[in-house]
Amino acid sequence: MLRSGSRSTAPVSWSLRSAVPALWSLTLTVMLLGPLLTSRGYLLLRDAVSTPRSHPTDSALGLTDAAARAVPQDAALAWLSTVVDGGVAVIAILTLSVWAAGCGAARLVAVLLPTAGTPARLVAVTVAIWNPYVTERLLQGHWSLLAGYAALPWTVCAATAIRRGDHRGWWWLASCLAAAGLTPTGALLAAVTALAVLVAPGGVPRRAARTAGAFVSAVVASSPWIVATILAGGGTDADPAGVRAFAARAEPGLGTLGSLAGLGGIWNGDAVPASRSTGWALVGTALLLIVVVCGLPQLWRRRRNPVLGAVAVLAAVAIAGPALGATGPGLALGEWAMTHVPGSGLLRDTQKWVAWAMPLYVLAAAAGIGAVRHRARSSMPVRADAGWAVAAILAVLVALPDAAWGVGGRVTPVQYPAAWGTVAEIVDTQSGDVAVLPAGMFRRFAFSGPAPVLDPAPRMLRADVLQTGTLVVAGGTVDGEGGRAREVEELLLAGADPSELAARGVGWVLVEHGTPGDLGDSRRTLELLDPVFEDGSLGLYRVDGPWVRESPPRGPAVAAHLLWLLLLAGGAAGALLPRRRQGRPPVLGAAREQP
Known part of the structure; x- marks a missing residue:
């Protein structure tokens, strides 16, 4: 009886010991x-x-x-x-x-x-x-x-x-x-x-x-x-x-x-x-x-x-x-x-x-x-x-x-003001890209705490949000690669005519209130646009078309993402398949390097 009991408890003991590092x-x-x-x-x-x-x-x-x-x-x-x-x-x-x-x-x-x-x-x-x-x-x-x-x-x-x-x-x-x-x-x-x-x-x-x-x-x-x-x-x-x-x-x-x-x-x-x-x-x-x-x-x-x-x-x-x-x-x-x-x-x-x-x-x-x-x-x-x-x-x-x-x-987690959800519902994908004010990529919102945060608009909105990629680091700047975004930003800060924005594919201008940043003479441009939404958090303006925009074909990029997903899912599924009985060591557990 004692020997039989020992056999029955050994696997349980081994399982518990192996689970300790995971716990x-x-x-x-x-x-x-x-x-x-x-x-x-x-x-x-x-x-x-x-x-x-x-x-x-x-x-x-x-x-x-x-x-x-x-x-x-x-x-x-x-x-x-x-x-x-x-x-x-x-x-x-x-x-x-x-x-x-x-x-x-x-x-x-x-x-x-x-x-x-x-x-x-x-x-x-x-x-x-x-x-x-x-x-x-x-x-x-x-x-x-x-x-x-x-x-x-x-x-x-x-x-x-x-x-x-x-x-x-x-x-x-x-x-x-x-x-x-x-x-x-x-x-x-x-x-x-x-x-x-x-x-x-x-x-x-x-x-x-x-x-x-x-x-x-x-x-x-x-x-x-x-x-x-x-x-x-x-x-x-x-x-x-x-x-x-x-x-x-x-x-x-x-x-x-x-x-x-x-x-x-x-x-x-x-x-x-x-x-x-x-x-x-x-x-x-x-x-x-x-x-x-x-x-x-x-x-x-x-x-x-x-x-x-x-x-x-x-x-x-x-x-x-x-x-x-x-x-x-x-x-x-x-x-x-x-x-x-x-x-x-x-x-x-x-x-x-x-x-x-x-x-x-x-x-x-x-x-x-x-x-x-x-x-x-x-x-x-x-x-x-x-x-x-x-x-x-x-x-x-x-x-x-x-x-x-x-x-x-x-x-710690944060909560977005309701205005962000409202703007996200308004902006569509058929009316051009979105330009954002103030200039720059990083924000300091009251709801996000004291640390600078990357502008959430590009992830929140259905249309593409133009970003220059320029970073402010230790009192200096590191230029980004977004050439079209930089051109649009310069036009906004100069107070350009809305037609110049439309010619570069911009259909919306989003103004994020309550965060530091350069606004330049953008007020002149905004006065010529149709306000769609405004509250203490955000202001959304419509730029009349036609909008001129070219983009690379999406097919190869989507295919590459699907290939990545297939590698992730297929690899995980294959790794979890039962190991064939071939006398080999477990997949991740052999003790010594073999010659």
Whole structure:
């Protein structure tokens, strides 16, 4: 009876132990995103814009002269918001991304450090979620970039499975690349990670075959923004001033290299937790690095594993590259690239590539638990592991004490005034594009809080909203790529005749009240237009046609988005199919690199 009972409880015990990292990841996610999960509203903070409904405009498909930076993100939200509120969709994707980052870290430890127990995996989860990179990108509004960040440990696991001959790894890899491909940056992060692991020597199938397969998958995952750029040419020219404006930044008590090594150093000093703007940045970085450094000797002993070698190289590039990019020669090289290399504007925010350091950091943090216990020569290794894990987790949490509850309450949902919904119902897609006043892309509304926010009009309205892409950074400006939008903006500020706006495809002028910005002599133009709606929040004016506007064909762009969706859904479905009994190791769980 006792033996039979033991057999029956063993699977349950194993399931509970395997669920602990996922539950801890969920706990940290709720601690981090609490205000978004407990209050109704929309994420509207700096670059993050969610609206009740968004639409598949040319801008959403990347078919304008501005860079396709939010492709396929905006089109995906346009489709999702037809069945679910857009604010719910954004918060759900963000929550899933943060949770998946923690679960992926635990899975990565299980794959590459199979002897590490649950305590070590819990430390890995904590490092993956509770760090400056996540909080700073959250404060900057880069919620979709965190999807690419979350995909990195899963991408390493999938590429490792491919190296070990498990064909389901290809399905996992396809799904990871597509999920990361929600933004161009995420697509590049995951693609380079996959190629770095697959190009390393050893493993099966042959290196050339697996590298070619990963490259093709990466191109398919990136096809929405690649096709949009080819069709519209947006973002092929970038302002060299952006190199200095978006260079990695040194935090108090730390040089640029130290800030990057601590997974911080974002260019915007206002988009950082309060603790990272004081001397605590030095203390917090030291605590995080101590947890990580303790495990580096253990990883060094496994240096013959080519996957670990690839992960280590990525981490070195992730930290050293942006640090060098912030030096005089690095800035000069970046400015040259902006002028002479089409599409290099995608690289100008150098600190975002620090995400590549995360897989190594979580592995080292997990390996450190066993290393510390070994050095302490504990006679009770299981309890010792738990004790050291608790200490490491507390150190990581204390290193960033104000990450909790929306980074100190700074990431909270907002509610749009009723006027926004009214204007969204009025503007149609048959009467030209929308020009917006005041000039500029960023706003400071009373309902959105003290931080600047990206104008929500392009996501809220059914017609295309013209945006120049010009950014005000540290007292200067970085020119955007929106040539037609800039021309229309100059006409409005000069008080031009409405016929000149119509000749450039403008059918509406939206005035957003209560936010700073240049209005110039636009009143002269507005007096010649028909007011359609006016209240304390917004004013909408009609520009009589005919409207002259040309746009690239939408068919190829829509096809590219559908191909991306197919890769995402097909990869996920294939990865979840039952594994054939071939005596191979599980798709993400073999213990050692095979020759």
